[in-house]
Amino acid sequence: MIFYSNWRSLAAYRVRVALALKGISHTVMPIDMLGGEHLLPAFRAVNPQAVLPALVLDDGQVLFQSMAILEYLDEIATQPPLLPADAAGRARVRGLAQIHAADSHPLLVPRVRQFLQKDAGMDDAGVQRWIARALTTGLQAIETNLVTSPQTGTYCHGDQITLADICLSSHLLAMMFFKIDDAAFPTAVAIHGRLMALPAFADSHPLRQPGAPS
């Protein structure tokens, strides 16, 4: 399979981690997102939404949307599983993951920040407040759940790495990129520290990918 990726895209990071955890063989095709390569016809022919990541299967089918891709990878390569065995546990994991992927992260993506600056005329400080609010409200919800749930363990859900961990890590990398203070979220930060000690996460770090600033 071909993985269309970009060093900075956090949605691509989430897929990169899953590919690494499961040891799935693939070819990386870097797209220069900051240079606008994802908007050109060549990439639009792959993913008409013109967003990253995209995963092209060997039969040519193009998968899009990081969370859909993660579920797919978990289905075709079942070890290690990224979801717990019970339905209620899966709901908790997917719920935690979606707080990041469907509440916070959509507010930060480049096309949204550009719109705020160019169309809405928001200044840099306004955009920074916007980003800080999106990230801290989401992380507050995640932290509260982690602190109060008996299901929290070494990672977000017991001692098994799940989709919730991949999204938590993506969330905390966003905090780092945008220099948002994470001191109020010690449980989340501690789990992220444990994740980053693992090669699948460390080697997938945005700043360790081709094209990233040194």
Next chain:
Amino acid sequence: MIFYSNWRSLAAYRVRVALALKGISHTVMPIDMLGGEHLLPAFRAVNPQAVLPALVLDDGQVLFQSMAILEYLDEIATQPPLLPADAAGRARVRGLAQIHAADSHPLLVPRVRQFLQKDAGMDDAGVQRWIARALTTGLQAIETNLVTSPQTGTYCHGDQITLADICLSSHLLAMMFFKIDDAAFPTAVAIHGRLMALPAFADSHPLRQPGAPS
């Protein structure tokens, strides 16, 4: 189970449709979102994120995030299935669903619109442009996929109702709420028309819920 809902919440609408399609017995607990009831301690004790919907299971576990709840309902009540039988098909359905749930809809929710108006000082016309852009770019991606994929059928994916249809319907209801022209998206509009002819969708319509304006 107890379903914390609000007539206007599109995330609640998505769960309402799934409950109806599967005929799952539940108690509805309406929360006055426009009056800020979701921000009060009583509801925060249910869902600390203070957003709708939430689904409280009989054992007390609280499920949150609409897409996580939909997957849960599909797992505990398998008929009719809301996902196709093959992994690649499921990836397409989840991808289409996430374009709405993780790209477009997060930009429209009341807390985001309020932030744009109060903190960013965006005027009504600016907010309307913001909403229109979020909805039309997402629907353009969905429409292109629907038009070009041989897997599109009576509904988004063949002739079976899936998560993609529930989210498409949510998307088109948002277009209606905000008076965004949908003429450029005939395939999506036609599918939505077929969905709205079904009782599970029609009876779940936001304007047919308790508390909705007449």
